[in-house]
Amino acid sequence: MSPLFRAKRRAPRGRHHLDPNRFAEARPTGLRAHPVLSGVLIGVLCLALGVALVTQARRTRAGDTLAEQRPQDLVVLLDGLQQREAALRKEIADSEETLSRLRATGDRAAAAREEAQRRAAALGVLSGTVPAAGPGVRIGLTDPAGKISPEVLLDALQELRAAGAEAVQVGEVRVGVDSAFTGAAGDVRLDGVPLRAPYSLLAIGDPPTLAAALNIPGGVVDTVERSGGRVELRQADRVEISALRPVRTHKYARPTG
Amino acid sequence: MRTPLLGPVIGLLALVVGVGLGLWLDPTVPPWVQPYLPIAVVAALDAVFGGVHAMLDGRFDAKVFVVSFVSNVLVAALIVLLGDALGVGAQLSTAVVVVLGIRIFSNAAAIRRHLFKA
Amino acid sequence: MEAAAPEAAGVPAVPQTPVVSRPVLPPTRSRAAESTVGESGDARKAEVRDTVVEGAATVTKTAVEDTAPVWRETNPAWPEPPSPTGPPPARPMDFAASLLRGLFVQRLDPAYEEAARRRGNRPARGPAQWVWLVVGTVLVGVLFAVAALDAADRQPGSEEAQRSLADDVRTARGDTDELARRAGALAREVDRAREAALAGDADGRAALDRLGELERAAAAVPVTGPGLRITVEEAQGQGGSHRQSVLDRDLQVLVNSLWASGAEAVAVGGVRLQPRATVRQAGGAILVDNRPIRHPYVLEAIGPPEDLQTRFVNTDGYGRFMAFTQLYGTRFTVQRVDSLHLAAANPGQPRVATPGSGPAPSPSQEGPR
Numbered sequence: 001m002s003p004l005f006r007a008k009r010r011a012p013r014g015r016h017h018l019d020p021n022r023f024a025e026a027r028p029t030g031l032r033a034h035p036v037l038s039g040v041l042i043g044v045l046c047l048a049l050g051v052a053l054v055t056q057a058r059r060t061r062a063g064d065t066l067a068e069q070r071p072q073d074l075v076v077l078l079d080g081l082q083q084r085e086a087a088l089r090k091e092i093a094d095s096e097e098t099l100s101r102l103r104a105t106g107d108r109a110a111a112a113r114e115e116a117q118r119r120a121a122a123l124g125v126l127s128g129t130v131p132a133a134g135p136g137v138r139i140g141l142t143d144p145a146g147k148i149s150p151e152v153l154l155d156a157l158q159e160l161r162a163a164g165a166e167a168v169q170v171g172e173v174r175v176g177v178d179s180a181f182t183g184a185a186g187d188v189r190l191d192g193v194p195l196r197a198p199y200s201l202l203a204i205g206d207p208p209t210l211a212a213a214l215n216i217p218g219g220v221v222d223t224v225e226r227s228g229g230r231v232e233l234r235q236a237d238r239v240e241i242s243a244l245r246p247v248r249t250h251k252y253a254r255p256t257g
Numbered sequence: 258m259r260t261p262l263l264g265p266v267i268g269l270l271a272l273v274v275g276v277g278l279g280l281w282l283d284p285t286v287p288p289w290v291q292p293y294l295p296i297a298v299v300a301a302l303d304a305v306f307g308g309v310h311a312m313l314d315g316r317f318d319a320k321v322f323v324v325s326f327v328s329n330v331l332v333a334a335l336i337v338l339l340g341d342a343l344g345v346g347a348q349l350s351t352a353v354v355v356v357l358g359i360r361i362f363s364n365a366a367a368i369r370r371h372l373f374k375a
Numbered sequence: 376m377e378a379a380a381p382e383a384a385g386v387p388a389v390p391q392t393p394v395v396s397r398p399v400l401p402p403t404r405s406r407a408a409e410s411t412v413g414e415s416g417d418a419r420k421a422e423v424r425d426t427v428v429e430g431a432a433t434v435t436k437t438a439v440e441d442t443a444p445v446w447r448e449t450n451p452a453w454p455e456p457p458s459p460t461g462p463p464p465a466r467p468m469d470f471a472a473s474l475l476r477g478l479f480v481q482r483l484d485p486a487y488e489e490a491a492r493r494r495g496n497r498p499a500r501g502p503a504q505w506v507w508l509v510v511g512t513v514l515v516g517v518l519f520a521v522a523a524l525d526a527a528d529r530q531p532g533s534e535e536a537q538r539s540l541a542d543d544v545r546t547a548r549g550d551t552d553e554l555a556r557r558a559g560a561l562a563r564e565v566d567r568a569r570e571a572a573l574a575g576d577a578d579g580r581a582a583l584d585r586l587g588e589l590e591r592a593a594a595a596v597p598v599t600g601p602g603l604r605i606t607v608e609e610a611q612g613q614g615g616s617h618r619q620s621v622l623d624r625d626l627q628v629l630v631n632s633l634w635a636s637g638a639e640a641v642a643v644g645g646v647r648l649q650p651r652a653t654v655r656q657a658g659g660a661i662l663v664d665n666r667p668i669r670h671p672y673v674l675e676a677i678g679p680p681e682d683l684q685t686r687f688v689n690t691d692g693y694g695r696f697m698a699f700t701q702l703y704g705t706r707f708t709v710q711r712v713d714s715l716h717l718a719a720a721n722p723g724q725p726r727v728a729t730p731g732s733g734p735a736p737s738p739s740q741e742g743p744r
Contacts, residue, residue, distance in 0.1 A: 074540040076657035080665040081547035087723050088554040094724065095561035102568040109579060112572035116582045121730040123589040126650045126722045134728040151691075154631050155624065162653045166728040177594055177650040180635035182690075204728040247588050253598035253639040253677040255591060256716065264508065271509045275516015279524070282517075286525045294522040301515050307484045308511075314483055316491035318499045319507030325486055326511050330518070363482075 125167055128174040128245035132167035136204035136239035137211055140232040143197035146186035147227035153188055154181045156201060156220040163213035165203040167241045171195040174243035197229075207235035264312060292341070293334040296353055300329035303357045306364035313371040333357070548667070558721065594649040594720040598640050600677040603684060604712045605629070607696065608671035610704035620703035621672070623656035625695060629674060630654060632692030636683050638676035642717045644668025649720035664720065671706075675715050684711060 101111050124130035139156070141148060157175060160168055168175040173190045183189040188199075203210055211233055214220045221231045286294065304326035311317040333353050340349030490499070569586075573579030590596050607621055607629075626643065633641050641648045643663045652664035660667045676683065687693055687709065699705040 071537050071540055073657045073659060074537065074544055077544050077660055077662070077667060078540065078547055080655075080657065080662050080667075081544065081551050084665040085547065085551045085554060088551060088558050088721075091558050091721065091723060092554065092561055095558065095565050098565050099561065099568060102565065102572055108572040109575060112569050113579060113582055116569055116573065116586050120582075120586050120589050122724050123586075123593045123595065123722065125725045125728045125730050127589060127593040128650070129589065129592065130730045132725075132728040132730060134725075136727075150631075151624075151628060154627060158624075158627055158653050158655075161651050162655055164651075164726075166651065166725040176592075177648060177652075178634045178638065178641075180631045182635050204725075206727065247592050248639070249588075250591060250598070250600075250639045250677075252600040252602065252679055253591075253717070254600055255587075255596045256599045267505065268508055268512045271512035272516040272519075275513035275518075276520045277516075278513065279517040279520025283524055284521060286521060291525060294525050297518060298522045301518050304511075305515055307487070311483055311487040314487070315498055316483060316487045316496075318487060318490040318494075319504045319511060320499075321484075321486045321490045323507045323511035323514070325484060326515060367482075 127247075128167065128176040128243075129247050131240070131242045131244065132204055133238060133240045134166070134204040135207050135237050136165070136202065136235075137207050137214075138234045138236055138239060139201040139203070139214070141197070141199040141201070141224050141229055142232075143186075143199070143224075143227070143229045145228040146197070148188070148197065148199070148224060148229060149185040150181035150183055150188045152220065152223050152227075153190070153195075153199065155223070156214065157181075159213040159216075159220055160201070160203045160205070160210055163205060163209045165205040165210060167204045169202040169241045169243045171200060172243055174241065174245045176245045176248075178248070202239050202241050204239050204241060207237075211235055264317065265309075268308075292346075293337055296333045296337050296350055297330045299354055299357045299361075300333035301326060303360050303364070304329050306361050306368065310364045310367045310371075313368060329357075551666075555721070559719075562721075593722045594640060594647050595722055597647075597717060597719040598677060599714060599716045600639070601680040601711075601713050602638065602675065602677040602715045603633070603680070603687065604710045604715065605633075605674040605676070606671055606706070606708045606710070607674070608706035610706075619659060620699060620705060623654050623661055625699075626654045626661065626672060626674075628695060629692040632687060632690035633674065633676040633678075633683075635690055636676075636678070636686035638678040638683060640677045640717050642675045644672055644674075645718070647717050647720035649722040651722065652720065675712075675717060677715050677717060680711050680713075684709065 098115055102108065102115060104111065121130060125132045141153075141156075153170065157168060157170070157179070170190050171193070173179070173193050173195070175190075179191055181188060181190055182192070183194070186197075188195045214231070214233060221233075224231050304322065307325060308317060308322040311322070336353055337346055337350050340346040343349075570583060573583050587596075591598075607626075609619060609621055630641055630643060630648065643654060644661070644666075646652070646663040646666050646668060649664065653662075655662045655665075657667075661670075661672065662668070693709075696705065696707040700707050
């Protein structure tokens with residue numbers, strides 16, 4: 001490598017007088033005696049450089065960002081994936097059981113009806129078209145200063161959902177997939193229905209998990225307390241959610257498949 | 258001007274003995290020292306490269322080597338300690354590594370010129 | 376900063392000494408982190424003194440002739456001396472340049488030069504030399520070994536763990552994708568079996584209709600229709616990476632705005648939103664319904680196209696992202712699309728909630744795990 005460099009650098013050097021010790025070689029020796037060989041070497045090195053450049057550029061662009069994530073973030077990612085994996089495994093087991101029941105000899109229609117009913121009930125609970133009951137939390141948010149914005153309540157809903165809430169009611173409104181908070185602080189609306197402070201939230205799910213989700217630092221409890229309100233959170237063995245959402249018929253989203 | 262080969266050989270042997278000693282003793286490093294170890298190693302590398310350069314130049318002085326090594330390590334650690342106290346520990350470690358790294362490089366380049374005449 | 380100190384300090388003290396005429400010492404040198412604290416000061420003083428003497432001795436030689444050899448000696452890689460025809464000006468403006476030069480000049484640690492000069496340029500000899508050498512190298516060796524052991528001890532806590540975690544995430548991602556495919560296939564099979572069993576009589580068909588309605592409401596059915604496609608692209612940061620100025624809650628607000636504007640179905644990053652889905656953040660990654668999505672974030676919403684857009688541009692979410700385009704250079708585009716295809720979500724099963732407010736839990740209830 002270095003003889004090559006020196007060969008290329010000789011010209012500018014020549015302008016200054018040379019150190020006799022280091023530049024004693026008068027006749028070309030080594031690689032300089034073989035212009036073809038040195039040319040090939042230069043070519044190979046340039047080729048390697050090009051390949052390395054392209055490889056690295058592609059790697060950067062492909063952006064498998066996992067390698068750059070902090071371990072604690074990876075743990076969160078892994079946790080989420082594991083939750084999903086567990087849910088999927090359970091679902092597969094359920095489906096297999098259902099399938100075997102549907103295919104069993106006997107009154108298939110009755111079995112299918114029963115199964116359809118069960119699925120309808122499950123979907124009804126999740127989408128909010130039937131009442132729901134189960135363990136959960138009752139939350140009251142006071143807002144004396146009228147400073148709680150729709151976003152705070154949206155945040156609370158998201159935290160509850162992330163903590164596994166299966167059914168949520170805010171005020172008199174049952175929350176569904178397309179629920180939206182609108183309005184402004186002091187005049188918050190959920191799906192167009194005005195909510196009044198103190199806001200009451202009911203959520204069904206694992207009570208300690210739901211409570212912990214709201215209590216994380218910088219979370220809902222913190223935010224509400226910073227805006228002068230208070231959060232009253234009670235875990236209960238049984239929370240009943242009676243508000244219902246009408247089944248919304250879609251006009252534009254047509255089912256496919 | 259050339260140093261006899263004895264010097265480098267003894268140095269190398271002592272280095273091996275030192276590595277062996279460290280591995281054998283396996284001292285427990287107190288946690289507050291740990292952040293400074295990598296910096297200390299870089300500083301030590303600087304001293305070593307400087308020493309080899311001096312040896313090849315025929316100007317090696319073992320006392321200067323030891324003093325520069327010890328002081329390099331201490332000063333580097335001190336700078337990082339100061340940085341930690343001021344809340345710019347990471348930046349100052351980077352600064353120390355950059356400066357020492359450049360010195361290591363230039364010493365390595367000088368050594369290369371001595372050894373390979375290139 | 377220290378590298379320029381000799382020059383900066385030397386200029387007022389010995390203004391007459393032309394920098395170029397130092398035969399051994401180059402114009403600048405690196406001084407950062409060298410020598411003992413106590414010694415470096417002395418060494419510097421001594422050097423300045425030496426420079427004066429030697430400079431005076433060599434001034435008789437032609438300064439210009441000397442320049443080039445000194446430069447090549449100290450740094451052959453340097454393309455050109457700063458000024459071959461005259462001494463480099465020692466103005467304060469050269470501070471940065473001389474700092475850089477000082478850093479790159481390949482010269483011996485001044486302490487060695489100084490020691491050699493004190494000995495009259497003869498190699499150091501004597502038993503003390505061997506003692507110092509052995510002590511020093513043993514110390515270096517011990518330090519290397521201890522640092523290596525320490526690093527090996529700590530490695531599992533950092534990089535190793537990071538790598539194995541990343542591998543775990545990759546594996547888990549592959550596993551869940553595979554499981555999701557199996558679950559989807561099974562669900563379709565169940566649907567077919569159910570349909571085959573129920574399509575025979577009116578009762579069954581009514582039950583099927585009702586189930587289909589609920590499945591659509593719970594986003595369990597793929598849908599197609601007109602709507603909006605919203606793309607959020609973060610500004611380019613350093614090194615080709617993207618700055619992260621958009622957080623999970625910003626995307627949540629955006630989704631909320633889409634629902635508020637009348638969207639019937641929404642997908643974020645290709646993940647259809649179902650009643651329990653959330654947009655969360657895990658460090659640099661955004662998770663939608665526990666699935667990591669890729670940047671740039673694409674939100675798709677099906678709804679009355681005209682109406683959806685007019686209402687959407689009046690929402691908080693739209694306003695917030697328009698502000699982001701100005702604050703952070705985020706790219707935010709809203710596009711009307713005639714036909715969007717949104718995949719089915721999997722709302723799963725409630726685990727603790729039971730339908731109705733009746734006291735008796737239904738037999739299908741699953742206790743919490």
